Amino acid sequence: MDLRQLRYFLAVVENGSFTRAAAATGRTQQALSKGITALEQQLGERLFARGTRQAQLTDAGRLLLDHARTADEAVRRFEDRLTEMQTGSEGQVRIGTGPSTAGSLVAPAVLALRRHWPKIGVHVVGGIAPELQPALLARELDVVVTLHTAGEDTPDPRIHSEVLMHDEYRVVASVRHPLARKKNIDPARLIDQHWIFGRRLGAVELAFRQHFLDAGLQPPANTMETSSPEFLRALVREGSYLTLLPSRLAQAELLTGQWVALDVPGVLWQRPVMAYTRAGEPQSAPLARLLQALRNAAQIAGMRELV
CATH class of the missing domain: 3.40.190.10 (Periplasmic binding protein-like II)
Structure with missing residues (x-):
């Protein structure tokens, strides 16, 4: 039984489909399917039910699963220990x-x-x-x-x-932003500001929007979103953009005094x-x-x- 074929089998199980398993392992779907088929031929049993979108194990597949995981883990531990012995x-x-x-x-x-x-x-x-x-x-x-x-x-x-x-999410701005030194900032003053957000804020973004709705205001509309921390930092550093960030992502700029966390009552969330x-x-x-x-x-x- 080929260890590579066993690892293909485990990848399909763990990812739920041949397509996702191929992407996760960096192999083509054809190579993955060929390896699984060869394994099935050696065992004389189907391991996955054909004709379904998800990779569903057969009885033989379920029987193999625990043994395959044990074998894979044992070989990986051996490989790690061998590397340690060889390299010190x-x-x-x-x-x-x-x-x-x-x-x-x-x-x-x-x-x-x-x-x-x-x-x-x-x-x-x-x-x-x-x-x-x-x-x-x-x-x-x-x-x-x-x-x-x-x-x-x-x-x-x-x-x-x-x-x-x-980690705490705060409204952050450059020290050169007009609101940087203001105290007890009212939500209404934030509506017309330029904003840039990172991706996947989830519940924090919903809470941010709700903060304005609770005050009888519409949330800021002049917003951008980016997946690039460097781009976000550049816009905030320019001085006219506000952002909502976890304090640890802004830690360096806050400690050096380049940025400030605005004094906005009620705007402080954790993830x-x-x-x-x-x-x-x-x-x-x-x-x-x-x-x-x-x-x-x-x-x-x-x-x-x-x-």
Whole structure:
């Protein structure tokens, strides 16, 4: 039985279809289907019911599933240990992180990790949760650290989530903005301002809009949306745009005095910062150490906010 074919089989199960499995593994759908067909021929059994849009396991497929996962995990542990023996390293950990957590949480955690275990290999990929979680399920990443994203009310059962801390959303502006030094800003003064927002604010955006509706006002209409933190920063830095950001994403500019959090009563919301790992799998030593470093970094960050 070919290990590659077993991993194709697991990818189809974990992603729910041949198309998504092909995208997750970086293979063509034809190559994936060919590998599954070859495996079925070796076993003399169909593993997936044909003619359905979703990849539905047959009885033989369900029987194979637990054994395939065990075999795959055992081989991966062997490969990791062999690499450690050959290179003298202490293993590796692959991290996916969102823009608001990369510098404020993941970086301090990695620095602390490497101080204690300097030979652990660390690979970091940037993105947002909906983009990073498929890579987590495809075993291209070991952990994803991001803000809780809109649309996650029904979590994927294959993913374990842990709340590390909460981040606050504030209205942020350049110190050169006309409202930068104003106190107790009325919502009416915000309506005609230029606004730029990031993507997937979800419940925070709804609460922001509701703040104006509760005051008998229409929410700001002069808004832009971007997926580029650099573009957002450039517009806010120019001085005429306001934005709604988690405080950790604006941490550097706020600490250096380039930006200010506006004094807008009632405009302060929180979203949890999450660590996502694959559910039901034993954690490698490097991953367990990183998760503890993340918890420690989150605790230190929370204590700083109380000072």
